[in-house]
Amino acid sequence: MRRSVKGTTVRIPIATKLILSFLLIIVITSAVFSVVGVQVIGDRVVSEAQERVRTDLNSAREIYLNRLGMISHEIRFVSDRTFVRDGSVYRNRRNLAQTLEAIRKRESLDVLTITDRAGRVLLRTTNPDLSGDDQSHDEIVKSALLTREPVVSTCVVSADDLRKESPVLAQRAYLKFIETPKARAREEKEETSGLMLKAAAPIFDFESKFIGVVYGGVLVNRNFEIVDKIKETVFQNVVYEGADIGTATIFLDDLRVSTNVKNEDGTRAIGTRIAEDVYDQVVKEGNQWIGRAYVVNNWYITAYEPIRDIEDEIIGILYVGILEQKYADIKSRTVVVFLAITLMGACTSMVLAYLFSRKMSGSVRKLVSASKEVANGNLDAKVEIRSNDELRELADSFNLMASALKKRDEQLKEFARKKIMESERLAIIGQLAADVAHEINNPLQGIVAYSHLLLEKVAGENSTRESISKIATQANRCTDIIRGLLDFSRQRKPQKRPSDVNLIMQECVSLVENQAVFHNIQIERDFEENLPRVILDPSQMQQVFMNMLINAAEAMEGNGRLKLATRFDAKEKYIEAEFTDTGHGITEENLERIFDPFFTTKEVGHGTGLGLAISYGIIKEHNGTISVQSEIGKGTTFFLRLPVISDERG
DSSP, X not given: OEEEETTEEXXXXXXXXXXXXXXXXXXXXXXXXXXXXHHHHHHHHHHHHHHHXXXXXXXXXXXXXXXXXXHHHHHHHHHTOHHHHOGGGGGSHHHHHHXXXXXXXXXXXXXXXXXXXXSBEEEESSOTTOOOOBOTTSHHHHHHHHXXXXXXXXXXXXXXXXXXXXXXXXXXXXXXXXXXXXXXXXSOOEEOOEEEEEEEEEEEOTTOOEEEEEEEEEEOTTOOHHHHHHHHHHSTTOEETTEESEEEEEEETTEEEXXXXXXXXXXXXXXXXXXXXXXXXXXXXOOOEEEXXXXXXXXXXXXXXXXXXXXXXXXXXEEEEEEHHHHHHHHHHHHHHHHHHHHHHHHHHHHHHHHHHHHHHHHHHHHHHXXXXXXXXXXXXXXXXXXXXXXXXHHHHHHHHHHHHHHHHHHHXXXXXXXXXXXXXXXXXXHHHHHHHHHHHHHHHHHHHHHHHHHHHSOSSOHHHHHHHHHHHHHHHHHHHHHHHHHHHHOOOOOOEEEOHHHHHHHHHHHXXXXXXXXXXXXXXXXXXXXXXXXXXXXXXXXXXXXXXHHHHHHTTTEEEEEEEEEEETTTTEEEEEEEOOSSOOOHHHHTTTTSTTOOOSOTTSOOSOHHHHHHHHHHHTTOEEEEEEETTXXXXXXXXXXXSOSOOO
């Protein structure tokens, strides 16, 4: 392969092209695989992380519900205690309060209170001095009063109710909002209510008479028992690069009230708020949300789900999150390994491609070298390729071709030698024939002249006059043969000039159409107008056209249709003259010999067999071609093609 660069021809070896082709394929394939592989790895890692965090959220929910269940169990246990069912003990509140306080502390409850059957407080373990207030407005207590069945749920407790239970609880529930990026806009700047896991159970005396309700619960605000239990159980307190790999949070609305997510200073991020887009999905839409999120000061793969109260209203959010950095590093390491493997594969492929191309190009170089030897004349050149593939077949074909060329070369040399000898012999014979014809022509003219004089002197019809007539006829025939032979041997140089083929053709028709042989021949003319001029010898071309016309008339024996046509081929840049007769036609074996000198199909005494040979020579001298088509019984067509001097018409 050669390329021209600013006039300089650059040769690129086939080995280089093969290596570059393999390299291009390897680079493109590696690039595509790398891009797709990195994308697939990234998607797979993220998918695994999201599936992991979804499972972690399920575990966190179970821990949360388990704590609710434990509170419900303890409250039911208290409602079934003998000293609670004995209504007379309420008169000795001090002893009852001490007993219940011991239970509250043992079960880690923040609230443990008993009301009467109307919901008025009889005894608070956390604030024994305050009683008699009505708690029937509380949804948990209200449900237990109405259904007289145990009930447990998460609820929001107002600041007033918290203060009644214990001022310490109200203080613990109080949180100031901390400015958080991407959080929704709120007019409030602080939170006084508390999120509580709360349970209530009816109290029946020994006669199964309903006498009141016992309720208790755990305030979630600043209580880290559940979130730390989740981190310990689900994430096993694993630390990655100095940060907890897993975190958990309980939200009151959009506010973190219990969390082990850390601020930059290492403190728990109590008071920070959730991003608005997550809030809209979880709280407003009520959907579970899993995805990548920026939590306080780091990126996490997170999962959120709503926390609902006893009336199925969303009041908070349960969250778990896995530190994204770990999965990002896993992704990076996996990508690096994948790219390293891809690069190694590409390098290995390039080495193999190089070796393969070198092996293949070696065989090609052998073929190129052998072909150059053949081009330089060494037809004994052979190519040996051992590979069992197309190159070996090509080498075998090359060797067969070289052998065939050698054989043909020998045949051509022998043929050329014979032709040269034949040409030399013909040249000698031609020259001898011309000399002989020239020497014979003078005495022959005398014979012709005296034979005609004798015919004039002999009167009447007798044997002597008939003999003299035959002598004159044969002498005239010899004269025609000598004249044709001299014309054929002279090879006069044509006097060429721009000429109009149509005009020459028309002049020839005018010369012959009044002859007797043309009286019963219909001549059709189809001359294309405005033919380009052709550089030719008008006299010689007239001789060719006259020969064609007379031969056609004689082939039709003076009766038939002769079509003459001219046309211009703009693509091939030549003018074609066509002579079509309706004569007897020419046999296939004679078609190959009609242009040979002295060949004729006419009877003896009619023609010398030199007309077509002379015409053929004239057309060749004008760089044209002459061809013939014939069908026995239908006629013959001669085609004469002459190159034009320009593309212009006129």
